[in-house]
Amino acid sequence: MDNQSILSYTFNVDGNDFSSAGEASVQVKKILRNIGFDAEVIRRVSIAMYEAEINMVIHAGGGVAQLFVHPDKIILVLTDKGPGIADISLAMSEGYSTAPDNIRSLGFGAGMGLPNIKRYSDELDIQSKVGEGTTLTITVKP
Amino acid sequence: MKISEIASLLDAEVLCCKDGVFHQVHSACGSDMMSDVLAYVKDQAVLITGLVNPQVIRTAEMMDMRCIVFVRNKRPSAEMLSLAEETGIVILATQKRMFEACGLLYTNGLAPKEV
Structure with a gap:
């Protein structure tokens, strides 16, 4: 799929354990740090990745x-076989969230994830089919 | 301000990464909503929160924060402390509530934004 990349890595994101969410993001951050990217670039990638990983879980x-x-x-x-997003432009609006209350009590689900990924990235493409x-x-x- | 001064101002216990308390920090944010921390916070080195779960540590880690202050006498789990230890994030715990903790740090020179 991506023939020109010099390095590629794959991570499985476990959807059954919210407390372990973010482990892939931690790995990505370590890899980019070892390669020697600028700290601000690493931070942008890390935050975008973490938001996306949390969403996936x-x-x-x-x-x-x-x-x-x-x-x-x-x-x-980031690829999932979840329920899909019915209205992507609605999902991109700040504050819109379909996260359940138990997720909010854990400090997430404020409807800031996708807009925040867009903010920290140079390009964001979302392909989604309901079901x-x-x-x-x-x-x-960089 | 050194992290050790934060601990002293808040009468806080240092739960992890004691050797990091001599780091200088200049700005902080207070929130129980990690979504908002990820969306609105930039360059703040200290997170003041009453939320206790492993994602608090990960959020701070992703944002390159140096210190987390748990308010309202909240105690992080052993799992959380071990995550913080791996990254070198200093963990403080205070009995003070969020409003008072933020007020004390603000009036003693910690800013809402990096200068």
Whole structure:
């Protein structure tokens, strides 16, 4: 799928355990730090990835996250087989959330995830079909 | 302000990464909503919160924060402390409530934004 990347990594995101959500993001952060990217770039990727990973656990029962490192860009692809997003533009509006109350009591579900991913990335592509799943492609350019 | 001064101002216990208390920090934010921390916070080194779950540590880690202050006598679990230990985030616990903790730090020079 991504022939030009010099490095690629795949992570399984467990959808059954909210307390472990974010483990893939921690790994991504470590990898980018070891490669030697600028701290601000790493922070942007980490926050976007973490938001997307949390979404995947809350809404889709987990999925697969991939990291592709190019010389000029970092691409994250998060694929799930969750319920899909019926109205993407509505989901992109700040404060809109379908997260259940138990997730809010854990400090998430304020309806800021997708808008925040867009804010920290250079490009965000969302492909989603109701009943089939969602794929997020997040691009950050150093 | 050094993290050790935060501990002293809030009469807080240092629960983890004691050797990090000599780090200088300049700004902080207070919130129980990690979604909002991820969306609105930029460059703040200290998170003041009453929320206790492992995602608090991960949120701080993603945002490169150096210290978390748990207010209202909330105690992080052993799992949370071990996550913080891995990243070197100093964990403080105080009996003070959020409003008072934020007020004390603000009036003693900690800013809402990095200068």
